Amino acid sequence: MLSEWILRARFVLILLMGTAFFPLDGRAWWDETHLAIARAAGHRKWYHAAGADIAKLKLGDVEGHNHYVNNACGARITPALIFEQAKRYDRLDPEGHLYGAILAALRGYRDFQARNLYAEYHLAYAVHYLGDLSQPLHHLPQDDYNRKYHAASDGIVNREALRMFKRIPLYSIAIGSEEDLAREIARIAQLSLKLGCTLRKEDRLIDREQAWEQLGHSASLLQAVLRWLEK
Numbered sequence: 001m002l003s004e005w006i007l008r009a010r011f012v013l014i015l016l017m018g019t020a021f022f023p024l025d026g027r028a029w030w031d032e033t034h035l036a037i038a039r040a041a042g043h044r045k046w047y048h049a050a051g052a053d054i055a056k057l058k059l060g061d062v063e064g065h066n067h068y069v070n071n072a073c074g075a076r077i078t079p080a081l082i083f084e085q086a087k088r089y090d091r092l093d094p095e096g097h098l099y100g101a102i103l104a105a106l107r108g109y110r111d112f113q114a115r116n117l118y119a120e121y122h123l124a125y126a127v128h129y130l131g132d133l134s135q136p137l138h139h140l141p142q143d144d145y146n147r148k149y150h151a152a153s154d155g156i157v158n159r160e161a162l163r164m165f166k167r168i169p170l171y172s173i174a175i176g177s178e179e180d181l182a183r184e185i186a187r188i189a190q191l192s193l194k195l196g197c198t199l200r201k202e203d204r205l206i207d208r209e210q211a212w213e214q215l216g217h218s219a220s221l222l223q224a225v226l227r228w229l230e231k
């Protein structure tokens, strides 16, 4: 009787662990990976970093289009594009506007701060989008390749990400203006698109080393953004 109960309890535990590690929505680094990026960057409210994905559940595409951009391989991602995309924040736009969403969310943060309103939730969105910026498959359309590998790619280091967030390699970025920010978003978007196109050509999953390196781009830019906001 007791052994049967233990077996049942183990079965339920395995099911619960399964849903924690493998969420159903596969279009974003998974939660713990987003949290790890924010922790690595030293964000005080790192635990907000998955919130933008939670919002998608109720807001659907209005929020969903802030998390990706459909690019052709070979596309040139310029700072001007980032400013142009910022105008489409929270609009229905199936081509996606992740790059502009980063800028727009930070503008929301500064606007609320200037008016003495609670601004942290705007920053929470920016922190999340900065995380999505390094996921190579967020820069490609939802084609057969993307559908085949997306979920596995989003979760590639998720199991240990939060425990090992210090493994995310940081480097120094200086930001003093929106122009600097747009240039850095464009740089990381371009290298992430290039990696995504290589992976697609080779029909393979991102490897774990590549994933940690990508997370480093997000965390480094987030760290620079946080310093800029403190000025």
Ligand SMILES: [Zn+2]
Residues within 6 Å of the ligand: 027, 028, 029, 052, 053, 067, 128, 132
């Ligand atoms: Zn996302």
